[in-house]
Amino acid sequence: MAKLKLALYWAASCGGCDIATLAIGEKILKLAEAADIVFWPVAMDFKYSDVEKIPDKSIDACLFNGAIQNSEGEHIAQLLRAKSKILIAYGSCSYEGCIPGLANFFNRQMIFDRVYIETQSTDNPEKVYPQSKVLVPEGELEIPDFYDTVKTLAQTVDVDYFVPGCPPEEKTTWLALETLIEGKLPPKGAVISHSVKAVCDECPRIKKEKKVKKFYRPYEIIPDPEICLLEQGLLCYGPATRGGCGAPCPQANMPCTGCYGPVEGVVDQGAHFLTALASVIDSDDPTEIQRIINDIVDPAGTFYRYSLPDSLLRRARIK
Amino acid sequence: MEPKIGVYVCHCGSNIAGTVDVEQVAEYARSLPAVEIARDYKFMCSDPGQDLIKNDIREFGINRVVVASCSPQMHEPTFRHVLQESGLNPYFFEMANIREHCSWVTEDREKATEKAKALVSAAVRRVYYHQALEANEVPINPNTLIVGGGIAGIQAALEIADSEHKVYLVERDPSIGGHMIQLDKTFPTLDCSACILTPKMSLVGAHPYIELMTYSEVEEVSGFIGNFKVKIRKKARYVDEDKCNGCGVCQEKCPWTADSEFDVGLAKRKAIYTPFAQAVPNIPVIDKEHCAYFLKGKCRACEKFCERDAINFEQVDQFVEIEVGNIILTTGYKLFDPTPLTQYGYGRLDNVLTSLEFERLVNAVGPTNGKISLKDGTEPKSVAIIHCVGSRDANYHEYCSRVCCMYSMKFAHLVSEHIPEATVYEFYIDIRSAGKGFEEFYNRVLKEGTTFFRGRPGEVTNVAETPEEKGKLVVQFEDTLVGRQRRIPVDMVILSCGLEPQQDAEEVARLFSVSRSADGFFLEKHPKLDPVATMTDGVFVAGCCQSPKDIPDTVAQASAAAARVLALISKGKVEIEAATAVIDEEKCSGCRICNLLCPYSAISFVEDKKVSRVNEALCKGCGTCVAACPSSAITQKHFTAEQIMAELEGILV
Ligand SMILES: Cc1cc2nc3c(=O)[nH]c(=O)nc-3n(C[C@H](O)[C@H](O)[C@H](O)COP(=O)(O)OP(=O)(O)OC[C@H]3O[C@@H](n4cnc5c(N)ncnc54)[C@H](O)[C@@H]3O)c2cc1C
Ligand code: SF4
Numbered sequence: 001m002a003k004l005k006l007a008l009y010w011a012a013s014c015g016g017c018d019i020a021t022l023a024i025g026e027k028i029l030k031l032a033e034a035a036d037i038v039f040w041p042v043a044m045d046f047k048y049s050d051v052e053k054i055p056d057k058s059i060d061a062c063l064f065n066g067a068i069q070n071s072e073g074e075h076i077a078q079l080l081r082a083k084s085k086i087l088i089a090y091g092s093c094s095y096e097g098c099i100p101g102l103a104n105f106f107n108r109q110m111i112f113d114r115v116y117i118e119t120q121s122t123d124n125p126e127k128v129y130p131q132s133k134v135l136v137p138e139g140e141l142e143i144p145d146f147y148d149t150v151k152t153l154a155q156t157v158d159v160d161y162f163v164p165g166c167p168p169e170e171k172t173t174w175l176a177l178e179t180l181i182e183g184k185l186p187p188k189g190a191v192i193s194h195s196v197k198a199v200c201d202e203c204p205r206i207k208k209e210k211k212v213k214k215f216y217r218p219y220e221i222i223p224d225p226e227i228c229l230l231e232q233g234l235l236c237y238g239p240a241t242r243g244g245c246g247a248p249c250p251q252a253n254m255p256c257t258g259c260y261g262p263v264e265g266v267v268d269q270g271a272h273f274l275t276a277l278a279s280v281i282d283s284d285d286p287t288e289i290q291r292i293i294n295d296i297v298d299p300a301g302t303f304y305r306y307s308l309p310d311s312l313l314r315r316a317r318i319k
Numbered sequence: 320m321e322p323k324i325g326v327y328v329c330h331c332g333s334n335i336a337g338t339v340d341v342e343q344v345a346e347y348a349r350s351l352p353a354v355e356i357a358r359d360y361k362f363m364c365s366d367p368g369q370d371l372i373k374n375d376i377r378e379f380g381i382n383r384v385v386v387a388s389c390s391p392q393m394h395e396p397t398f399r400h401v402l403q404e405s406g407l408n409p410y411f412f413e414m415a416n417i418r419e420h421c422s423w424v425t426e427d428r429e430k431a432t433e434k435a436k437a438l439v440s441a442a443v444r445r446v447y448y449h450q451a452l453e454a455n456e457v458p459i460n461p462n463t464l465i466v467g468g469g470i471a472g473i474q475a476a477l478e479i480a481d482s483e484h485k486v487y488l489v490e491r492d493p494s495i496g497g498h499m500i501q502l503d504k505t506f507p508t509l510d511c512s513a514c515i516l517t518p519k520m521s522l523v524g525a526h527p528y529i530e531l532m533t534y535s536e537v538e539e540v541s542g543f544i545g546n547f548k549v550k551i552r553k554k555a556r557y558v559d560e561d562k563c564n565g566c567g568v569c570q571e572k573c574p575w576t577a578d579s580e581f582d583v584g585l586a587k588r589k590a591i592y593t594p595f596a597q598a599v600p601n602i603p604v605i606d607k608e609h610c611a612y613f614l615k616g617k618c619r620a621c622e623k624f625c626e627r628d629a630i631n632f633e634q635v636d637q638f639v640e641i642e643v644g645n646i647i648l649t650t651g652y653k654l655f656d657p658t659p660l661t662q663y664g665y666g667r668l669d670n671v672l673t674s675l676e677f678e679r680l681v682n683a684v685g686p687t688n689g690k691i692s693l694k695d696g697t698e699p700k701s702v703a704i705i706h707c708v709g710s711r712d713a714n715y716h717e718y719c720s721r722v723c724c725m726y727s728m729k730f731a732h733l734v735s736e737h738i739p740e741a742t743v744y745e746f747y748i749d750i751r752s753a754g755k756g757f758e759e760f761y762n763r764v765l766k767e768g769t770t771f772f773r774g775r776p777g778e779v780t781n782v783a784e785t786p787e788e789k790g791k792l793v794v795q796f797e798d799t800l801v802g803r804q805r806r807i808p809v810d811m812v813i814l815s816c817g818l819e820p821q822q823d824a825e826e827v828a829r830l831f832s833v834s835r836s837a838d839g840f841f842l843e844k845h846p847k848l849d850p851v852a853t854m855t856d857g858v859f860v861a862g863c864c865q866s867p868k869d870i871p872d873t874v875a876q877a878s879a880a881a882a883r884v885l886a887l888i889s890k891g892k893v894e895i896e897a898a899t900a901v902i903d904e905e906k907c908s909g910c911r912i913c914n915l916l917c918p919y920s921a922i923s924f925v926e927d928k929k930v931s932r933v934n935e936a937l938c939k940g941c942g943t944c945v946a947a948c949p950s951s952a953i954t955q956k957h958f959t960a961e962q963i964m965a966e967l968e969g970i971l972v
């Protein structure tokens with residue numbers, strides 16, 4: 001059997017996904033047996049022109065991590081879409097927008113103001129902002145255009161599969177690679193993970209009927225190791241998050257933060273967690289309810305930490 | 320089956336067509352995906368309108384229907400029935416409300432038409448995803464709960480019990496009777512109120528099919544039509560109901576007194592008391608707040624004299640749980656308290672009375688044995704009756720209390736009857752005497768010499784400006800018929816106070832899941848066509864808890880509510896919501912977030928499978944759990960995510 005031709009790329013991401021690919025450990029040898037890596041800028045040197053030269057559809061599969069936040073990301077996404085038979089949004093950034101996607105609470109100007117003017121460590125009295133084109137004695141320099149809105153990969157180009165996680169767990173990565181190697185492809189659009197149920201299904205903690213009188217941040221309490229974290233007032237995102245990860249966080253006494261994205265069939269993960277949480281607040285008194293929800297610091301960033309660009313609203317409206 | 324949608328845009332006479340370009344909406348509908356046919360028609364709910372749909376189903380194989388007309392509240396059942404008659408599942412129907420949501424609230428024709436198009440587009444996209452559903456049936460428990468033992472509750476209880484179906488009648492006072500038992504004569508026929516009511520009260524007390532629980536209140540209600548579970552608190556009477564024979568010796572011997580509620584404070588009663596002589600049941604209660612033993616630890620006179628050993632100071636509140644199929648609320652009204660209208664001097668000036676106080680005063684068995692007397696014991700020579708106190712007044716109640724004009728004229732008649740030489744003045748805004756025999760009664764009172772002044776008095780004062788006013792109450796008002804200020808000196812002033820919702824109407828409404836209208840009275844399902852039902856199936860309302868009304872109207876409503884209940888009992892079963900929630904066990908993670916949320920306790924947790932499950936017979940399709948499930952493991956039939964999303968997208972295009 002001919003070896004698979006594999007490409008990996010990163011757009012707006014932290015680099016963790018590239019490291020996660022390596023986390024498959026000695027299975028990398030199996031991968032090397034089955035596949036040739038034709039493009040992986042984080043590990044090997046490539047030029048854009050190298051990709052442009054590859055004939056269309058000659059890459060068997062591309063694992064694309066990172067969200068689309070500038071013209072470079074958009075361009076290469078289109079390029080790799082054209083060159084690849086299978087395009088996989090790998091990791092939460094390209095699947096749902098993830099942390100870079102929180103930029104959608106602001107716009108380009110607000111972000112530039114913050115980064116290039118306002119931060120304490122910045123000294124920029126002339127208020128110089130990045131320009132996409134600039135003339136220097138050596139000629140015209142060009143950097144990518146920064147967008148107002150972060151998009152997911154699927155909002156940019158046609159995507160075949162999604163691999164969840166920030167970053168994906170080793171077993172999830174291997175499931176995706178195995179699927180490719182063995183050619184047992186799921187229906188288009190599938191999210192590749194070991195579970196279609198929520199994290200709670202894999203979480204061994206004892207779950208009871210839920211009534212919460214106070215929410216805590218993880219540093220404020222030492223939770224009981226046996227009982228559901230949400231019942232103890234920690235904002236555990238488990239009920240609203242796809243499983244398949246094996247619930248490592250709740251097993252380490254840390255609440256799930258939702259990185260595996262929505263459970264199969266859920267439209268808008270943040271909204272679902274929000275309504276679920278609202279439902280377990282144990283009070284009918286409006287002032288008490290207000291007090292309880294005031295415990296939730298940074299609600300927007302909590303509920304939409306991983307999924308703002310992929311949510312129904314996609315971004316904040318800036319007046 | 321590939322969806323073939325038929326869209327029918329209703330003109331509703333000019334209700335819709337006057338503002339919305341219905342032809343254009345139909346034209347637009349034709350351009351929507353899967354729409355086979357779109358028509359507009361004068362009245363879709365009429366027989367020819369319904370036939371249009373039937374024909375299209377037959378001839379063009381239409382298998383999904385959208386009617387763009389009025390609120391589904393009224394006609395969704397009509398059109399679902401049309402589908403059913405044509406052999407289609409009734410749930411392949413969707414209604415776009417382009418009347419209440421559009422033509423009635425939009426002035427601009429162009430905007431209204433655009434809005435109507437958006438609503439039609441939403442309905443079309445939604446109906447595309449509709450699925451066939453089968454309605455479920457549940458049996459009706461033939462027992463009925465009636466809450467409130469005024470004339471409304473008494474009437475309804477007797478009608479249901481006479482057909483040999485069990486009634487639990489819960490009354491919070493020690494006796495049934497309500498306000499009617501406090502009245503003297505009743506307009507317009509002047510029947511003696513107690514004479515016509517007490518026979519009915521005795522019937523209730525002795526009826527084999529009525530379980531009367533007085534001095535009791537409903538604490539908890541759960542379940543749904545046909546299958547309610549109700550918890551009732553029977554307050555401790557400190558008198559054993561089985562032993563007491565109502566001899567009354569305890570009341571004679573009791574040395575402690577308090578103001579009589581029944582005589583609205585005009586007389587005293589004992590600490591152990593029945594509110595009035597013909598009380599049903601004729602079993603006293605001890606009022607802990609005024610009992611020497613409870614206050615001081617000594618006395619127990621009643622116990623000593625009771626030959627039946629019926630007094631029991633150790634009694635505690637008891638809780639009774641009952642199961643009923645239907646509930647009728649007949650909790651009545653509260654009289655408006657005129658104290659805040661300080662200009663009328665109630666509570667400050669002697670001989671200013673409320674209407675209910677006057678009813679007791681004029682009553683032959685009342686505190687004065689029927690003598691209309693002033694504070695000093697003499698008879699008044701002149702009486703002023705002020706209408707609309709607390710009613711038709713922007714500061715208190717905007718509504719008209721409906722009975723005050725009539726009872727005020729009744730009072731005029733009673734004064735003339737008791738004290739023929741007395742002068743009676745009525746101060747009215749408008750005379751409202753719409754009712755059988757009412758206008759005739761008005762004429763009769765006019766002939767009897769009562770003077771009617773049109774104008775709402777500004778003040779009642781005891782500050783005299785002329786010698787004739789000395790020692791009198793002076794009513795100052797603008798006579799709007801002659802357009803000038805006048806002062807009328809009188810001996811007695813009666814304030815015709817309005818009727819308002821019971822103090823605890825809000826809690827009672829919450830307890831029984833009924834709504835209230837802006838005036839605070841319980842809200843009926845439809846003001847014209849369904850005046851005794853409520854939005855909660857199986858819960859009915861009758862009498863003054865629904866709105867102020869007189870006794871004939873109260874009785875008519877009570878009979879109507881009884882008939883509705885009897886119809887359900889005789890059918891024996893009821894179709895319940897097909898749009899229930901179901902949990903997909905393949906998706907449920909067992910997080911248990913939904914478990915406590917269901918207001919009908921329909922959700923349970925299956926321990927061995929670690930998933931939650933909905934009991935569809937209990938589920939009312941409220942959707943609470945559906946919204947809460949973070950896994951979208953719960954789907955509400957007829958409100959699936961797909962259907963709702965399609966509807967949203969439809970409205971946004
Ligand atoms: C001064 C005056 C004169 C009137 N004269 C006439 C007249 O001449 N002719 C005429 O037709 N109408 C007259 N009316 C109107 C008449 O009083 C009412 O139409 C009638 O009493 C309404 O009966 P009801 O059963 O709806 O309410 P109510 O008589 O108020 O009875 C309600 C009953 O429910 C009980 N209750 C309330 N809440 C609860 C609860 N939560 N749990 C258990 N029990 C509860 C109450 O204790 C009461 O017994 C007059 C009204 C007034 C104020
Ligand atoms: S909320 Fe959803 S996932 Fe959680 S137990 Fe209920 S049905 Fe299951």
Ligand code: SF4
Pocket residue numbers: 899900916917918919920921922933937938939940941942943944945955
């Ligand atoms: S929809 Fe859910 S919460 Fe509502 S009645 Fe049904 S099971 Fe209960």
